[in-house]
Amino acid sequence: MTRSSTVRRAPLLALYATFVFAFIYLPIVVLVVYSFNRDGVGGFPPRHFTLGWYTVLFADSSIWNSVLNSLIVAAASVALSLGLGLLAALALDRAGFPGKSLFRRLVLLPLILPGIITGLSLLMFAVFSGLHPSLATVFLGHATALISVATTELFAGLQKLDRAQEEASLDLGATPWQTFWRITLPNLKLSLIAAGLLIFTLSMDEIAVTFFLIGRDNTLPLEIWARLRRGITPEINAISTLIFVSSVALLVIWYHLRARSLGARSPEFLEQLGETS
Amino acid sequence: MYSRAYKTLVSLPPLxxxxxxxxxxxxLVFAHSLWAVREGVMVHDWNLDNYKALLTNPLYAVVLFRTMHIAASVxxxxxxxxxxxAYYLAFHAGARKELLYQLVIVPLWVSYLVRGYAWKTILGSDGVLNGFLQYLHLTREPVGYFLYSPFAVVLMLTHIYTPFVFLPIYAALEHVPRPLLEASQDLGASSVQTFWRVILPLSMPGLLAGATFAFVLSLGDFLAPLLVGGPSGTMIANVVQSLFGAAFDWPLGAAISVGILVITISLLCLGEFLEKRWAFQ
Incomplete structure (x- = not known):
C-alpha cells in the first residue's frame, strides 16, 4: 500500500484547516489591499484603486532614512553575530571548558526571554558604561541577541559536517588554519548564508530591544511605531506591504538554498526552541 | 584532534x-532591583523595598493576574x-503537505509590527471589520470595543504565536510511528480512541514545547498592549516600560523584570521537565 492511498479524507478537518489559514493570512491580505485604496484605511469595500500612497511613500525622506539606518544596523549585526556565532558553535562542538552547558543556555536566552528584559538590561549596561543611546547601541543589542540564532544554525551545520574530511586534511599536512579555511568554512557555507538571511530579517524587524536603545536616528520599525501614535494612513500600509514582499523574497531565497542540499525545512532555531530551553 | 590553541581561540571571543x-x-538588572530612587535620583542604596512594594501593593497582582490570563488565553x-x-497536515494533507507547511512558515518571517498594525486597521472603529459589518447592515454604528481591549491583545498575539505552536506539534506528529496507528486500529480501537490513547500522548512533548513558548513570550509582551490593548489591556511588561520611561523608577522596574525573569525561567524548566516525563512514557 502506498502512502497516498492511506491518506484518509477528513472534510471537516480540511474545512477547519482552511479557516486557520484564513485567520493567518486575512490580516496580511487586508493590509496589502488597503495600501491601494484611495479613500484610506478602513471602510468596506475598498474602492478606487490608486498607487498614490506609494508615491507619497517614495517621496517621504524620513522613512527612507530610517530604512537606511535599519540596513546599516542589520548588515553590521549579521557580520558580528555570524562571526561570534561561528566561534561559539565551534567552541560548543569541539572545545571543553568549564561552564560550557551554562554558556550554551546563556547564549540562547535572548531567543526565549521577552525582548523587554534583554532591551532594558542593555540600556542599563549602556548607562553604566557611559554609552549614549544611538544606532551603535541598537547594533550592540541586535548583534548580541542574534548570536543565539547564528550559534544554533551553525552548530546544526557543524553536527552534519563530515569530521573525516578535517582529519584527512590535517593528516595530509595542512595546518589547522588551512583546514579551517579550506574544509570547515566551505562546508558551512550554506548554514552561514541561511543564518545570515535569518539574522538580517530579524534585525530589520526588531522592536522590543531597539525600543530601549534607540537614540535620535530611528530604525524602520521604530519610525513606523512613532507614526502609529499619530494615527494611521495607507502610507504605512504601503511600507508594510513592501516589508512583507521583501521578507517573502528573502524566505524564497532561503528555501531555494536549503532545498538544494537538505530539503526545505524551517529555520533550525525554531525547531530547537522546544529542546534547548 | 583540535589543539589547545584552537580551542582557546574559538571559545574566548564568544565567552x-x-x-x-x-x-x-x-x-545589572538584578543589582538595580536592589537600589532605590530618592528625590528623582537613583541611589545605590541596597535594600529589598522594591520587592516588598511588589508583594504588598495589590495593583501589581491585578496586572500580573490579567497578564497571566491573557497569556493563558493566547x-x-x-x-x-x-x-x-498540524494534525491535518501530518495525517490528511497528502501531496499538498509540503506546500501547506511552507504556508504556515511564511508568516513567521513577516514583521511582528506589520501584523500588529494590520489588526489595528481591521479592528478600529473606522476599521475594515466595522466597515464590513455596516456594509452587510449587521450594525449601524461603528462598534468601539473591538480595538483597545484585552480581546484585541489576545487576538493579535494568537495570530503571532499560532505558527510557533504549530511547529513543534507538527514535528511531534510527524514522528509518531505509523505502524502504531495501524496496530491500534487492528486491535479494534476507533479513530477517536486512537487519537486520545496513542496520538495525543505521543505528541504531548511537542504540544508542551509550543505551549510554553507561546505562554512565555505572551507574558513578556509590551508591544501588543500598546498597539491594540488600550488601558484595559495593559500587561505587566507595560508597567516595566512606563517605569523606565515617564515614571522614572528604574529600580522598581528592574524588580518587576526580575519577577518576569523568574516566572519565565520556572515555566521553561517546568515545560522541559514535563516534556521529559512524557517522552519516557
Whole structure:
C-alpha cells in the first residue's frame, strides 16, 4: 500500500484547516489591499484603486532614512553575530571548558526571554558604561541577541559536517588554519548564508530591544511605531506591504538554498526552541 | 584532534562577548532591583523595598493576574488553532503537505509590527471589520470595543504565536510511528480512541514545547498592549516600560523584570521537565 492511498479524507478537518489559514493570512491580505485604496484605511469595500500612497511613500525622506539606518544596523549585526556565532558553535562542538552547558543556555536566552528584559538590561549596561543611546547601541543589542540564532544554525551545520574530511586534511599536512579555511568554512557555507538571511530579517524587524536603545536616528520599525501614535494612513500600509514582499523574497531565497542540499525545512532555531530551553 | 590553541581561540571571543554584553547586563538588572530612587535620583542604596512594594501593593497582582490570563488565553487559542492544523497536515494533507507547511512558515518571517498594525486597521472603529459589518447592515454604528481591549491583545498575539505552536506539534506528529496507528486500529480501537490513547500522548512533548513558548513570550509582551490593548489591556511588561520611561523608577522596574525573569525561567524548566516525563512514557 502506498502512502497516498492511506491518506484518509477528513472534510471537516480540511474545512477547519482552511479557516486557520484564513485567520493567518486575512490580516496580511487586508493590509496589502488597503495600501491601494484611495479613500484610506478602513471602510468596506475598498474602492478606487490608486498607487498614490506609494508615491507619497517614495517621496517621504524620513522613512527612507530610517530604512537606511535599519540596513546599516542589520548588515553590521549579521557580520558580528555570524562571526561570534561561528566561534561559539565551534567552541560548543569541539572545545571543553568549564561552564560550557551554562554558556550554551546563556547564549540562547535572548531567543526565549521577552525582548523587554534583554532591551532594558542593555540600556542599563549602556548607562553604566557611559554609552549614549544611538544606532551603535541598537547594533550592540541586535548583534548580541542574534548570536543565539547564528550559534544554533551553525552548530546544526557543524553536527552534519563530515569530521573525516578535517582529519584527512590535517593528516595530509595542512595546518589547522588551512583546514579551517579550506574544509570547515566551505562546508558551512550554506548554514552561514541561511543564518545570515535569518539574522538580517530579524534585525530589520526588531522592536522590543531597539525600543530601549534607540537614540535620535530611528530604525524602520521604530519610525513606523512613532507614526502609529499619530494615527494611521495607507502610507504605512504601503511600507508594510513592501516589508512583507521583501521578507517573502528573502524566505524564497532561503528555501531555494536549503532545498538544494537538505530539503526545505524551517529555520533550525525554531525547531530547537522546544529542546534547548 | 583540535589543539589547545584552537580551542582557546574559538571559545574566548564568544565567552568574553557574551559575558560582557549579556551576562553583565542581566546582572545589572538584578543589582538595580536592589537600589532605590530618592528625590528623582537613583541611589545605590541596597535594600529589598522594591520587592516588598511588589508583594504588598495589590495593583501589581491585578496586572500580573490579567497578564497571566491573557497569556493563558493566547496559549489556549493558539493550541486550538495550531493542533488541528498540524494534525491535518501530518495525517490528511497528502501531496499538498509540503506546500501547506511552507504556508504556515511564511508568516513567521513577516514583521511582528506589520501584523500588529494590520489588526489595528481591521479592528478600529473606522476599521475594515466595522466597515464590513455596516456594509452587510449587521450594525449601524461603528462598534468601539473591538480595538483597545484585552480581546484585541489576545487576538493579535494568537495570530503571532499560532505558527510557533504549530511547529513543534507538527514535528511531534510527524514522528509518531505509523505502524502504531495501524496496530491500534487492528486491535479494534476507533479513530477517536486512537487519537486520545496513542496520538495525543505521543505528541504531548511537542504540544508542551509550543505551549510554553507561546505562554512565555505572551507574558513578556509590551508591544501588543500598546498597539491594540488600550488601558484595559495593559500587561505587566507595560508597567516595566512606563517605569523606565515617564515614571522614572528604574529600580522598581528592574524588580518587576526580575519577577518576569523568574516566572519565565520556572515555566521553561517546568515545560522541559514535563516534556521529559512524557517522552519516557
Amino acid at each position: 568574553v562577548w557574551v559575558g560582557t554584553f549579556l551576562l553583565l547586563p542581566y546582572a 496559549t489556549l487559542c493558539a493550541i486550538l488553532l495550531g493542533y488541528p492544523l
